[in-house]
Every structure is written in C-alpha cells, then in structure tokens.
Amino acid sequence: MATRLAVFGGVYSNHVALHAVFDDIAGRGADLAWCVGDLGGFGPHPDRSAGMLRASGLPMLRGNYDDAIGHERDDCACGYSDPRDLAFAQRSYDYTVARTSAEHKRWMRGLPEQLRLEIGGRRVLLCHGSPRRVNEFLWESACSDTFLEWLCDAHAADLIVCGHSGLPWSRSLPSGRQVVNVGAIGRPANDGRIAAWYAEITVNGSVDVELRAVDYDAEPLALEMEAEQLPAEFVETIRTGWWTTCLENLPAKERMRGRH
Amino acid sequence: MSLLQSPSAAPAYPAQPLAHLDALWIQVAGTLCNLSCGHCFVSSGPGNHRHALMSRAEVAARVAEALSLGVREFYFTGGEPFLHPELTAILADTLAHGPCTVLTNGTLLTERVVAALAGLSAASRYSLEIRVSLDGDRAAEHDAVRGHGSFERALAGLSLLASAGLLPILTVTERDDRATGVLRESYLALLRSAGVTRPRLKVLPLFRLGRETGRSRGYDAAETLADLPAVAFDPARLQCGTCRAVSSRGVFVCPLLVDEPGGRMGARLDQALGPFTLSHGACHTCYVTGMTCANG
Numbered sequence: 287m288a289t290r291l292a293v294f295g296g297v298y299s300n301h302v303a304l305h306a307v308f309d310d311i312a313g314r315g316a317d318l319a320w321c322v323g324d325l326g327g328f329g330p331h332p333d334r335s336a337g338m339l340r341a342s343g344l345p346m347l348r349g350n351y352d353d354a355i356g357h358e359r360d361d362c363a364c365g366y367s368d369p370r371d372l373a374f375a376q377r378s379y380d381y382t383v384a385r386t387s388a389e390h391k392r393w394m395r396g397l398p399e400q401l402r403l404e405i406g407g408r409r410v411l412l413c414h415g416s417p418r419r420v421n422e423f424l425w426e427s428a429c430s431d432t433f434l435e436w437l438c439d440a441h442a443a444d445l446i447v448c449g450h451s452g453l454p455w456s457r458s459l460p461s462g463r464q465v466v467n468v469g470a471i472g473r474p475a476n477d478g479r480i481a482a483w484y485a486e487i488t489v490n491g492s493v494d495v496e497l498r499a500v501d502y503d504a505e506p507l508a509l510e511m512e513a514e515q516l517p518a519e520f521v522e523t524i525r526t527g528w529w530t531t532c533l534e535n536l537p538a539k540e541r542m543r544g545r546h
Numbered sequence: 547m548s549l550l551q552s553p554s555a556a557p558a559y560p561a562q563p564l565a566h567l568d569a570l571w572i573q574v575a576g577t578l579c580n581l582s583c584g585h586c587f588v589s590s591g592p593g594n595h596r597h598a599l600m601s602r603a604e605v606a607a608r609v610a611e612a613l614s615l616g617v618r619e620f621y622f623t624g625g626e627p628f629l630h631p632e633l634t635a636i637l638a639d640t641l642a643h644g645p646c647t648v649l650t651n652g653t654l655l656t657e658r659v660v661a662a663l664a665g666l667s668a669a670s671r672y673s674l675e676i677r678v679s680l681d682g683d684r685a686a687e688h689d690a691v692r693g694h695g696s697f698e699r700a701l702a703g704l705s706l707l708a709s710a711g712l713l714p715i716l717t718v719t720e721r722d723d724r725a726t727g728v729l730r731e732s733y734l735a736l737l738r739s740a741g742v743t744r745p746r747l748k749v750l751p752l753f754r755l756g757r758e759t760g761r762s763r764g765y766d767a768a769e770t771l772a773d774l775p776a777v778a779f780d781p782a783r784l785q786c787g788t789c790r791a792v793s794s795r796g797v798f799v800c801p802l803l804v805d806e807p808g809g810r811m812g813a814r815l816d817q818a819l820g821p822f823t824l825s826h827g828a829c830h831t832c833y834v835t836g837m838t839c840a841n842g
C-alpha cells in the first residue's frame with residue numbers, strides 16, 4: 287500500500303505561505319505530514335506561524351532557529367561569516383526572539399532534533415540540516431553521491447529528508463537510497479517565482495519524490511513586513527522571488543541560478 | 547579516552563580525530579608555480595619540483611581512494627594548478643564524481659582556459675569553484691608580495707571568469723595594518739570596478755610557514771596548543787577533522803602542512819585516517835581563528 291508523506295520546513299514566520307501549504311497538503315490527501323524545523327526568522331509576527339503549526343497538531347523537529355529562539359541564545363547559529371549577512375541575520379533574529387511568546391519558546395525547546403520512521407521496510411530519517419549537524423547546509427551541487435551514501439550508511443537510513451538550506455532538491459543514489467531536501471516554504475527558491483516549496487514523498491515499493499511549488503499571494507506578507515520595519519531587502523525577496531541576502535554560503539551552481 | 551597524549555615531561559598536545567573525510571586536497575601542481583610569493587606557505591616557485599606535478603592517473607587513483615571513503619568534495623592546488631598541462635582533463639574526470647574547487651593566482655587564465663572551465667561547469671551537476679588570490683587592492687601592494695605585473699594579470703583573470711559567469715571567489719589574507727571590515731570593503735569595491743558584479747570573498751588568516759618565515763617570522767613559543775586541557779579542546783573547530791591533502795609525496799594532514807615536518811601521515815589515504823597531534827604553530831592559528839581552507 288502506498289504511503290504519501292508531506293514534509294516541509296523553513297517557515298521563516300511566513301504564515302501566508304504556511305496557510306497555502308496546509309491547504310495544498312490537505313487537498314493532496316497526504317497520510318502523514320511533518321515540519322523539519324526553522325519556524326521563525328525573516329518574516330513578521332513569529333507567533334502567528336508558531337500558533338498555526340501547534341494548532342495543526344503536526345509533528346515538528348527543532349531546527350537551529352527553533353533551538354536558538356527556544357533557548358534565547360545570542361544568535362541563530364546559521365554560521366554566516368560575511369558581515370552583511372551576519373547583520374541581516376542578527377536583525378531578523380533579534381526581532382524574532384523579542385516577539386516569540388514564552389510558551390512557544392518552551393514548546394520549541396522540547397522538540398526533537400531528529401525523527402526516525404520505518405515505512406514499507408525503508409528506514410526514514412527526518413532531520414533539519416543534515417543527520418550529523420543541525421545547521422549543516424546540504425546543497426545539491428556541493429554533495430557528491432559518495433558523501434550522501436556515506437551519510438545514509440553512517441546514520442542507518444534509506445531515505446534522508448532534510449531542510450535548512452532553503453533550496454529544494456532530491457537525489458536517487460546508486461544504491462537505491464534517497465536524499466530529499468524539502469526546501470523552504472517561507473522564502474522563495476531564488477528563482478523569481480513567488481512560491482512555497484515542500485516535498486511530497488510516496489513510498490510504494492519505490493520512493494517517488496515530487497517537489498511541489500505552491501504559488502501564493504505574497505503581497506499581504508510584504509505589507510506586514512514593511513509595517514514591522516523589517517529589512518527592505520527581505521521584502522524584496524518576498525515580492526520578487528530572488529534572494530538578496532544570506533547568499534555567501536551558496537555554491538557556484540546555486541548562486542548562478544539567482545539574480546544577486 | 548583522553549584527547550591529550552602525555553609523555554611525562556614533554557608538552558602534551560591535543561590529538562585531532564578525523565570525523566569524516568569531507569574534503570580531499572590535491573596538490574596537483576606540486577610546488578611548481580610561475581610566481582614566487584613572499585608569503586607562500588609551501589615556498590612554491592618556478593623550477594621548484596620538491597613536490598612533483600601529479601599525473602592524471604595519479605590524481606584519478608587518489609580520487610578513487612577518497613570516493614571509497616565517502617568524500618564530499620575536491621580541492622585542487624599547488625603551486626599553480628594552471629601550470630599543469632592536463633588540468634582541464636583532470637577536472638573533467640573529477641567533476642564526474644563530486645564538486646571541485648581550483649585555487650589559483652589567476653595570472654594564467656586566458657580566454658581559452660576560461661571557456662574550457664565554463665564548459666566543464668555547465669556540463670557537471672556539481673559546482674566548479676575558482677578561487678583567485680590577491681594580496682592587496684592596489685598593484686603596488688600586491689606586486690610587492692607576488693611580483694611585478696601579477697596584480698593586473700590576476701585582475702584580468704578575475705574579469706574573464708566573471709564574464710564567463712563563473713562567479714569566482716576572491717581569496718585574501720588578513721593584515722595587521724587594516725581592520726578586516728575595511729579590508730573586505732576595499733576588495734569588494736575593487737572587484738566591482740573590475741567587472742565582477744557579484745563578488746564573493748574569502749578572508750584567511752596569515753600562516754607563518756614556508757617563505758613567510760623569512761619575510762616576517764616563524765611561529766614563536768607562545769603560538770602553541772601545548773597543554774591545552776582536554777576539557778577545553780573542541781575538535782569541531784579544526785579542518786583537519788574533516789580533510790586530508792595529497793601530493794606526489796604522500797598523504798598529509800591538511801593543505802597547510804604538506805611541506806612541514808610531521809605533516810605527512812602515510813602513503814595511502816587509508817593509512818592517514820588516525821588522529822593527528824596538533825603540535826605545529828599553524829595548528830594554533832587554525833584553532834584560535836576557527837578558519838578553514840575550504841569554501842564554506
């Protein structure tokens with residue numbers, strides 16, 4: 287019997303995109319759904335997304351952002367070194383940590399970092415960045431097959447599902463195992479399209495992955511971001527679909543596809 | 547198990563385990579270079595064959611060894627990699643297996659070479675990164691370290707790479723006389739003026755190795771990890787926890803110590819997977835700065 291999983295992450299306080307993705311998942315009739323973390327940052331009013339996610343009852347992992355907000359750490363631990371990226375990340379983090387309720391922080395602290403399932407005889411590992419580090423970026427063009435095979439071996443998984451980097455991709459490995467990065471729903475995929483990305487994974491003997499782009503009207507969010515005096519560069523990304531900040535970690539191939 | 551090795555009276559250094567081989571550094575051009583930079587940490591230069599060029603077959607064998615260990619990415623260095631007559635063929639071979647980065651002084655990048663690189667980049671599903679080194683945002687500064695005319699040629703190389711859409715990464719070394727923020731801004735402005743519209747920059751600390759020891763000084767006694775308490779040692783800070791380097795002379799702990807006593811760990815990669823004793827002054831630089839030679 288086929289099992290259909292919906293996995294998303296990187297909400298980044300974009301409650302408008304979260305709403306659109308909830309609708310899409312419900313319309314598709316997924317059997318199971320998860321969020322692989324990073325609820326806050328970037329967007330406005332972080333408690334709105336946190337409230338929606340908690341009300342949905344969907345299980346969620348603790349991303350590096352949720353860990354930082356939950357523990358009120360000094361920064362988001364995204365690992366930037368470029369001063370411009372660091373300044374934007376800090377501004378966003380300070381805004382988010384100040385506007386997340388104590389109750390949501392307590393909830394975030396208690397979330398698991400990883401989750402293991404067995405579906406159709408396959409060992410499924412859900413994680414945030416990578417199985418070995420919560421804030422590791424797994425970019426498509428920067429991961430050899432052999433490295434991904436090693437991750438599967440080292441972490442006893444046939445299907446690894448992760449997020450964190452914000453760009454969706456999926457790879458079938460020579461061994462038949464699979465790695466899926468679900469991308470992000472809160473920030474467009476740096477391709478000029480205003481869409482929220484997530485992964486629909488159907489396990490039915492084989493593993494079929496559909497990376498879904500859910501189009502939504504981002505203008506209400508952009509207006510909220512402006513009202514909250516969030517950086518104009520962030521608002522531009524929401525309105526245009528192109529990343530304007532936090533570009534330093536992108537490998538050449540992913541960076542080439544963008545505009546900035 | 548203690549991370550400290552403690553013979554009774556001698557200083558005890560932390561031992562760095564290899565968590566996983568993420569990066570394989572391939573000193574494809576050995577110590578052969580068209581420049582003789584005043585701070586070169588492996589003292590490369592014209593006619594220097596102390597580490598020989600690696601043949602295409604030799605590189606392929608090292609790549610195969612690393613792939614069997616689950617390597618993530620490859621870095622090509624020297625010397626000057628573009629002095630290697632088979633570099634583009636070697637890159638084509640390796641890009642079939644994983645992401646590649648080439649570290650160059652940028653002075654040998656012709657339109658033909660850059661077109662070949664653009665072709666390789668487009669044909670691979672993995673990223674090809676080209677990193678070009680500068681040592682000043684003005685010709686006089688840079689040429690004082692790297693030789694007359696090298697600034698203009700490197701800048702021309704960067705422009706060619708940018709024109710081909712290759713998004714080169716500029717690599718520079720920190721300096722005592724200018725704050726890092728000011729240094730970054732000056733290089734970013736230089737790149738934009740050279741037509742690099744989407745500049746990428748990596749800033750590295752200075753290593754007191756190779757020819758630099760004659761230009762300024764070597765490491766002094768205080769620049770050491772000796773007797774660092776095991777509880778204070780964080781093995782995640784060091785790139786030698788995730789890399790090894792190969793040259794024609796064997797396998798080394800990292801790209802910085804390929805020409806230093808104690809840096810060699812064996813003839814084959816599978817002989818070089820054990821812990822490394824962090825007794826070199828350069829280990830202190832890596833540890834206190836948290837730097838990595840890798841792109842990320």
